[in-house]
Amino acid sequence: MSYNIMASLSHFLIISVLFIVPFFSCCVNAQLSANFYARTCPTLPTIVRNATREAVSREGRMAASILRLFFHDCFVNGCDASILLDDTATFTGEKNSFPNRNSARGFEVIDTIKTRVEAACNATVSCADILALAARDGVVLLGGTSWTVALGRRDARTASQTDANNQLPSPFANLATLISNFAAKGLTATDMTVLSGGHTLGQSQCSSFKTRIYNETNIDPAFATTRKRTCPASGGDTNLAPFDITPNRFDNEYYKALVARRGLLHSDQELFNGGSQDALVTTYSNNVAAFTRDFAAAMVKMSAISPLTGTNGEIRKNCRLVN
Secondary structure, eight states: HHHHHHHHHHHHHHHHHHHHHHHHHHHHHHHHOOHHHHHHHHHHHHHHHHHHHHHHHOOOTTHHHHHHHHHHTTOOOOOSSGGGOOOOOOTOTTTTTTTTTTTOOOOHHHHHHHHHHHSSTTTTHHHHHHHHHHHHHHHTTTOOOOOOOOBBBBOOOOHHOOOOOOOHTTTOOHHHHHHHHHHHHTTHHHHHHHHGGGGGBBBEEEHHHHHHHHHHSSSHHHHHHHHHSSSOOSSSOOOOOSSSSOBBBBBSSHHHHHHTTTOOOHHHHTSSSSSSTTTHHHHHHHHHHHHHHHHHHHHHHHHHHBBBTTTTTBBBBBBTBBO
């Protein structure tokens, strides 16, 4: 009798362990953690913060550029640093996709950070995590609210120009398309409106807003006239204009501009054009604290889009090349 009990108990324990171990491994691998490098690279946050500060001090616009890099990375098959891969003779990546060609920038800053991190913690920290940290630090340096960056992403071994062309929101998109673009990434319409507030930083090229300032009617005439001075109807496609009046300060001027019909891009003004997001835009235009708080929360959510974890992907030695 006792033998049968012991045998049954032994069988139960074996089955339990076989079930628990794979389940536990799955969940640990899939979970990012703010303390992921606490033992293996404890100086990582300081290295990234200092290098980002240096870059933003040299050029305030760089904070916006790195934030955009991170957004464009996460929206194409997850936050996996695929956007950082250079094209080669046998590989076509995302850098020359329509949304990124001649506009994505900040790659050299990530290179610098990666070099310093490798010197401190060789073959330990992913480019994907470096980009996530630098995006947060740039926002904070220009006055935004901080957020906890969960870490443990690994780097993609591939990238897709086709997916970048198809999955990144267009500056010419209408509200329904924008909501659909974000929903495809598990983000709500509210997430979309608050993440679009990243346009409180930085500038856009004339080619992205030329149609709006010359052809659209839901635009403040004085604003259109001002923008036309540096964005001619023909030519000047790479000339820059700020999204709002304080392009190097993380504030709510972007939303104030939308309420005043001074959205730079068609896709910007779609957020305040008699549609479902008007009320939220109005709220943010009147309450900077609500915007910066919600932006931080939405960045946490976006940062968790389809990361590679565990043994998936790799830790690149050079962010531009697979190992």
